Every structure is written in C-alpha cells, then in structure tokens.
Amino acid sequence: xxxxxxxxxxxxxxxxxxxxxxxxxxxxxxxxxxxxxxxxxxxxxxxxxxxxxxxxxxxxxxxxxxxxxxxxxxxxxxxxxxxxxxxxxxxxxxxxxxxxxxxxxxxxxxxxxxxxxxxxxxxxxxxxxxxxxxxxxxxxxxxxxxxxxxxxxxxxxxxxxxxxxxxxxxxxxxxxxxxxxxxxxxxxxxxxxxxxxxxxxxxxxxxxxxxxxxxxxxxxxxxxxxxxxxxxxxxxxxxxxxxxxxxxxxxxxxxxxxxxxxxxxxxxxxxxxxxxxxxxxxxxxxxxxxxxxxxxxxxxxxxxxxxxxxxxxxxxxxxxxxxxxxxxxxxxxxxxxxxxxxxxxxxxxxxxxxxxxxxxxxxxxxxxxxxxxxxxxxxxxxxxxx
Numbered sequence: 001x002x003x004x005x006x007x008x009x010x011x012x013x014x015x016x017x018x019x020x021x022x023x024x025x026x027x028x029x030x031x032x033x034x035x036x037x038x039x040x041x042x043x044x045x046x047x048x049x050x051x052x053x054x055x056x057x058x059x060x061x062x063x064x065x066x067x068x069x070x071x072x073x074x075x076x077x078x079x080x081x082x083x084x085x086x087x088x089x090x091x092x093x094x095x096x097x098x099x100x101x102x103x104x105x106x107x108x109x110x111x112x113x114x115x116x117x118x119x120x121x122x123x124x125x126x127x128x129x130x131x132x133x134x135x136x137x138x139x140x141x142x143x144x145x146x147x148x149x150x151x152x153x154x155x156x157x158x159x160x161x162x163x164x165x166x167x168x169x170x171x172x173x174x175x176x177x178x179x180x181x182x183x184x185x186x187x188x189x190x191x192x193x194x195x196x197x198x199x200x201x202x203x204x205x206x207x208x209x210x211x212x213x214x215x216x217x218x219x220x221x222x223x224x225x226x227x228x229x230x231x232x233x234x235x236x237x238x239x240x241x242x243x244x245x246x247x248x249x250x251x252x253x254x255x256x257x258x259x260x261x262x263x264x265x266x267x268x269x270x271x272x273x274x275x276x277x278x279x280x281x282x283x284x285x286x287x288x289x290x291x292x293x294x295x296x297x298x299x300x301x302x303x304x305x306x307x308x309x310x311x312x313x314x315x316x317x318x319x320x321x322x323x324x325x326x327x328x329x330x331x332x333x334x335x336x337x338x339x340x341x342x343x344x345x346x347x348x349x350x351x352x353x354x355x356x357x358x359x360x361x362x363x364x365x366x367x368x369x370x371x372x373x374x375x376x377x378x379x380x381x382x383x384x385x386x
Contacts (some may be wrong), residue, residue: 006222018146025100026297029241035101042103043382046081050375056091057368059348065089078183081186083251084267084274087114089365095282096376097360100288109280112245116345117269119276120213123159124166124323126220127226128306129235135223139163147219164202165216167314168323171200172212177254181211213268227263240285240296246278263373270346280362287351287360311341335374
C-alpha cells in the first residue's frame with residue numbers, strides 16, 4: 001500500500017500530457033525523464049499494482065550466484081565448473097517505460113548485475129553490425145568461410161551457417177573452452193548415450209546450448225578481429241548514452257591471439273559464469289534502441305531489416321528468433337501483442353519490448369514476466385478507456 005501511495009503522489013508531480021507532443025524522446029547521457037501514468041495514457045493505480053506484483057515475485061536468494069548456478073546445472077551436467085566471474089545479487093530492480101519516459105521504477109537502477117542469457121540478444125546485435133558493415137555478406141553463408149581453424153571442418157559442422165548459430169539450430173558438434181556440446185543441458189536419461197548423441201541436420205533442431213552460443217561469439221570475434229565488448233561500446237553503447245560501468249566477460253580459458261594481440265572470447269550467458277554484467281538503466285537504453293526500431297536521435301544504429309529478420313519465428317522453435325524470444329501467435333503472453341519480443345536471462349532478467357504499445361519493461365531478478373506484463377497491459381487498457 002505504501003508503494004501504491006508513493007506512485008500515486010509522485011504521478012501528480014511529473015510531466016504533463018502536453019510535453020509528449022512532437023518528436024520522440026531519447027534520454028541524454030546520465031539522465032532519464034520521468035512522466036506520470038496519466039500523461040502516457042496509463043492508469044496510475046493499476047500501474048502501481050503491477051509494480052507491487054513485480055516486487056512480490058522477485059527472487060534474490062541465494063545471494064551467491066555461484067551457488068545458484070551450481071544448484072541449477074551441476075546435478076545433471078558432467079564435470080560442471082564455473083569458468084568465468086560471478087557477482088552476488090541483492091535486491092530486485094525494474095523499470096516500466098512508455099513513450100520513452102520512465103513511469104515506474106524500483107530498486108537500485110545503477111547496480112551492475114549479472115544478466116545471464118539476456119546477453120544473447122546483445123550478441124545477436126554484434127551479428128547485425130557485421131552484416132551492416134559488410135564483414136559478413138550473407139547470414140545464410142557457411143561460417144567455415146570465416147572460421148578456418150577446424151571448428152567447422154567436419155562434414156556435419158561444415159553445413160552450419162550464421163543463421164543456424166543465431167537461432168540455435170546449428171547442432172554443432174565439438175568441444176569449446178573445455179566443455180563438450182553434449183555436456184550442456186544433456187538430453188535423455190541414459191547418460192551412456194550423451195557423448196554419442198544423434199546428430200541433426202543444421203536448421204532442423206532447436207537446442208538451447210551455451211557452448212554453441214559461445215561458438216557464435218568466438219566466430220564473430222574472428223570476423224571483427226577485435227574484442228566484442230570494444231565493438232559493442234563503440235558501435236552501440238556510446239551512441240545511445242550508456243554508462244561505462246557495464247562489463248562483458250569470457251572465461252579464464254577463453255583467451256585467443258588474433259593478429260598478434262591477446263583477446264578474450266566473451267561468453268553468451270552466465271551458465272558457466274562470465275557474460276554481461278550491466279545496470280538496469282543501461283539495459284533500458286538498449287531496449288529503447290530496439291523499441292525505436294534501431295534508431296537513436298535520427299541515427300539508424302541497428303538496420304531496420306535486421307530487426308525484422310530477428311523477429312521471424314524459427315520453424316524448429318516458433319517462439320524464438322535471432323537470440324530474442326517471441327510472442328508468436330500470442331502463445332507465451334496472450335495479453336500482449338504477437339509482435340512483442342524480449343531478451344531473457346536466468347533468474348528473471350528481462351528486456352521486454354512492445355512496439356505496438358510503445359512499452360518497455362526491464363526486470364532484474366523477477367522471473368514472472370508472464371504475470372508482470374499482463375498487469376502492466378491492464379494499466380494501459382484502463383488508461384485508454386478513461
């Protein structure tokens with residue numbers, strides 16, 4: 001009730017409706033304007049209820065993410081070990097943004113947290129930039145054209161394209177950074193068959209697998225010839241006004257030498273530690289970039305045709321695109337439009353994007369996306385009815 005009253009009182013002090021006439025709002029570096037729920041067509045009371053729900057659904061124990069990761073994966077994965085850095089989690093945090101303005105927030109928005117598989121959506125953005133700049137000329141081309149060190153040399157692996165890596169249908173066979181592909185989320189109950197699994201034609205079978213995601217990161221490193229965090233900072237995070245507090249890590253054994261320089265191949269998740277450590281506010285800037293179809297203050301940073309392509313359902317997994325989750329046929333979240341999409345990471349890390357309703361939601365340590373989004377949508381529907 002205290003949170004509800006706080007939001008209702010705060011809304012009276014925020015921006016009037018007239019401010020929203022004219023150009024789209026982009027937050028300057030180090031700032032982000034707030035607005036009242038009424039000003040953006042939302043019901044303040046229902047919005048407050050959505051925030052209360054999100055905070056009630058937060059899961060922040062155990063605080064040790066070494067323990068949380070180990071508990072989640074070690075019981076089933078052979079020789080499981082933490083290879084990259086971790087950071088303890090504390091309280092939950094979140095942002096609800098409509099028409100570019102913050103209408104609700106909670107928690108420490110500047111705290112840098114692990115984000116787990118939400119980084120996959122950042123990784124696919126590096127792919128978009130490679131296509132934009134002509135470093136890769138065709139997403140359907142075999143990766144072996146660019147990576148010639150044997151990782152794609154076998155008959156099975158030679159048919160894998162960038163498209164397959166991006167939608168997790170490559171079924172790549174091999175070992176990377178000391179972890180065999182089959183040891184990541186092994187399938188079936190007969191452990192004797194895990195290392196001699198059935199191979200699937202690339203493109204025909206979806207498997208959520210961090211070894212292959214890390215292979216995608218390694219392959220893009222071979223293309224860019226510079227660390228991917230450097231590419232992300234220069235091409236995306238600096239132009240959108242992100243802070244310099246975020247970090248993108250690999251593993252203790254994922255260092256390579258390219259063109260005489262030692263570089264770390266980053267990980268596409270926190271399954272084995274590492275990955276992207278980032279604040280809620282910086283996540284929101286990335287989300288706003290995609291909410292605005294890849295543009296920032298008139299500059300097309302991410303090609304619009306990439307955003308269209310990344311949202312095409314994967315036949316082998318219709319609610320998945322190029323490392324973004326989709327609301328295809330409104331099956332995941334019936335209350336949300338079919339065009340909505342989101343980045344998702346272990347423990348409840350989400351960047352939810354709804355272009356139809358000009359809505360962005362960032363959640364940290366709140367696993368209940370499917371409950372929070374309908375609650376926020378109710379605030380929009382009620383606001384439109386007034």
